[in-house]
Amino acid sequence: MVLSPGVGKTIVLNGVCMESGSRRAVAPASHVTGDDRRRIGEVRDYLRSRSDSDAVADVLPLNAPLEMVEAVTENCAVDHVGCLVFSSDIQAVRSHLRDLGFRLTRPSSGALVRDRLAVRYRVPETRLKSGCLDVKAVQAQFPDDMSRGVELFCVDPGDELDALALRDERVAQHENHLAVRLTDPALLEEVRDALGRPGGPRADGGGYDPDHGEVGATVLHFRADGRTELGWPRRLEVIASGRHTDTLLRHFAAETASREADEEDRRLLRRLTGAWATQALRAMAELDLSDHLAERPLSCAELANLTGVDADRLHRLLRALCHPWIGAVAPSGRAAFALTDLGRRLSRDAPNSMHHLARMYGDLFYASFGALTEGIRDGAQPFTSVYGQAPFDYLTDHSRQRHLFTRAMAEGSAFFADVATVVDLSEAALVADIGGGNGELLAQLCDTHPHLKCALLERPEVIGAARDNLDARGHLDRCSFFPGSFTDSAHMPVGADVYIVARILHDWDDEKCLSILRAIRAAATTESTLLVIERPLSDDPSDPCVSALWDLNMLVNNVGGRERTRDEYRRLLDRAGFTVIGERPLRLDISVTIARVHETPGTARPTAD
């Protein structure tokens, strides 16, 4: 049994029993592909030509201290070089090795490699358990130098790994490694200690193989960054006969510590470079790459032609978009790029497109977020200090950004679809959306409730976009439009059964919210219902809901805007003459708060002030 912290579970190193080659029909050598023959030939030539010290220096880090190289070479000899071949026909592989003059030796397990492949290519545990990914190992030695040999791991190309994984494995040869054997097993701890010094490779798994030789063997795996001159990964296995449990445990502890430090670095870097990802996605949207790729994968040259940009620069963008930290594009075939499901959503016409959101977050709101620190430190309103105007005044004067903002808001509203079902509108005749943007919510309510009439209040310059959208959706004749300000009760549609304020209150400070709510209250009847659609802040700061981030967005991109807790909304509504009677959750941590006009007898109807 072998423990490896690399995959966090018990691994049976010798669980795979090989069958005796002599009793089985030898499969034709042609089952070993030309590519695999080249790979095996490379390993054989390498073993023939490299001295022990050269081979060890090859796989240790580029500038490994001399004492470290000596600590290994003085105490170890090369045992084997390992590599992966892509064949399900283990007999054909064995037969090919015999043809090359190797002597087949003991069978060994490919379980450790199988588990590493499963982690690398995210093969689900359930598939693994059902035996869908099988790796068999073959070992062989030179007849004239029985101290050196090869270890081939055979993976079935038709197995659980997809074409991309196989291609990656063929090109990167992640499993190639050099194994050295300690001449005196008692020196294992000393060699491990030397390799663990600064400038050395990282611990990378290992285990105890009870079937290795007379007394079994302990194997420590190490790996370093970069590649050898042959393009192989810098992987080293140190083999010591016998069981060395304490050394093995120390090796695992070092691996865990270095992996955790590495993961923490990656987590932090991923966050620190988030702005780069935002910009890469914005460039993807601005260049309409998703629209160009919508039909079929294209090469970089084809995309460069379609977008009229330099092919080299475009290739660098595409490569970054393929990175798992972004994952909007994936390589396809030899030299083409295809959309992922995420990338598809940046095309303009995708049903759940976020094309305009990508452009707004990467442009308008990108620059204002750059002034966050000053905003926190000095209290300057970030958007205003960058653009010289308050957000909605700026949008009034800049039509391109206004269109972008209005469309982006509509795209970021996947939760609208549920409003029609979580709130009972069967009795409502007239629904008024106050600050209703391009009318997307009303359009969806009209889709679900054919009996509804709608009213939309917006700033005059936005009314056109709302009219166009509702017209395109076939609902124009059911809608009336109220250009004006939502703080002015004179502009409000009067007597609606349902008033909606969706993502409005979070834009403003309490005083402005009260003006809006009181203007609505003044226009409402005692039977009216008010729906407040917001993303309430949790009282628990460790709650992973996204409103804390959106609160920062409000700080940056609105004057006085903020997300609020449920209690804060309840108190605001109460001050404006409404009583909260319920709440319905929507997607993305958003919810609808349902309020009615105060029922207290004699309550004066508040007026806008």
Ligand SMILES: C[S@@+](CC[C@H](N)C(=O)[O-])C[C@H]1O[C@@H](n2cnc3c(N)ncnc32)[C@H](O)[C@@H]1O
């Ligand atoms: C954050 S957006 C929300 C839009 C829409 N309710 C939604 O959820 O998609 C805020 C909206 O308030 C509108 N607005 C801002 N100031 C306004 C005012 N004084 N009167 C009416 N509407 C206003 C903006 O034009 C914008 O469409």
